[in-house]
Amino acid sequence: MGEPEPEDAFKLLCDDYARQILAHLSNQPMVAEEIGEKCEGSDSTVYDRLDQLHSLGLVSEELQIDPQGHHRKRYETILNSVHITFTEGRYEIQLEIEEDAPDRFAGMWGRMRRD
Template sequence: MDEDEDAVLALLDDEYARSILAHLTIEPMSVDELCTACEMSDATAYRRLNRLQEEDLVAEQQEMDPDGHHYKRYTATVEAVTVTFADGAYEIAVTRSESDPADRFTELFEGLS
């Protein structure tokens, strides 16, 4: 098992990280929304989101509110994590969601603005 697999397993052992991922499979959410839904502090949410992003399990999107201010919403990029045991070893496989090409273009364009 490599470091990335260790990090994913350690992260999934965390109650807050699992809660964040579960809520983000419903819809993209801001940190404030996640704090309310997952009953955690801002600091806890930001720490977990940073770790989830490092492992490519969560992505951030820039949104604009009606007042013209930018803020971030987060979305889960993982669909499944599978642990397979065979021949005296185990293997971790992460299945990531595939975004729609139109969504990728929109994200790219918004990132340039």
Template sequence: MDEDEDTVLAVLDDEYARAILAHLTLEPMSVDELCTACEMSDATAYRRLNRLQDADLVTEHQELDPDGHHYKRYAATVETVTVTFADGGYEVAVTRSTTDPADRFTDLFEGLS
């Protein structure tokens, strides 16, 4: 087991992190949208998003709203996480999304136009 696998398992042990990740598999979201969808405070969302980014399960992109203000939108970078137990040990396998998160943001932006 390496450090990256430990990080993935540790972050997925948290119910808020799992809720955020589940919602981000639907579409990229801002912190405000995640707080509403997951019923959590901004501070909780930011802490979990930082941990999810450290584990490379979520990515962020800057967006520009119609008023010219910048904000971040987050997207999941993972499709599946599998834990396999065998031969007295275990392995964690992470399958990344086949769609590039940047492409998902472009699709979302074009859908708003």
């Protein structure tokens, strides 16, 4: 998944449910049912926001199989912070995204090859 577009992420972050979901996921990874209980939102709203957050690269998802063999996705936020800077009649939105280990290694390897 590529870098999220800051403008798209900012638009989604204007939504209260999206912000609540990210806030709860910053404590611990959760499945959609747990998130719905915490946010007091309808299942369709929670799943819709999770899909949007995932498609923008702001949350990761992992397939979990419980002891009874049921499959469900567990979500975790990878968005650490959003910075908005206003200067010279313009604004800039910067997202701080947590990279996973393979991404960090690829970036490190790419920098070593350039040096």
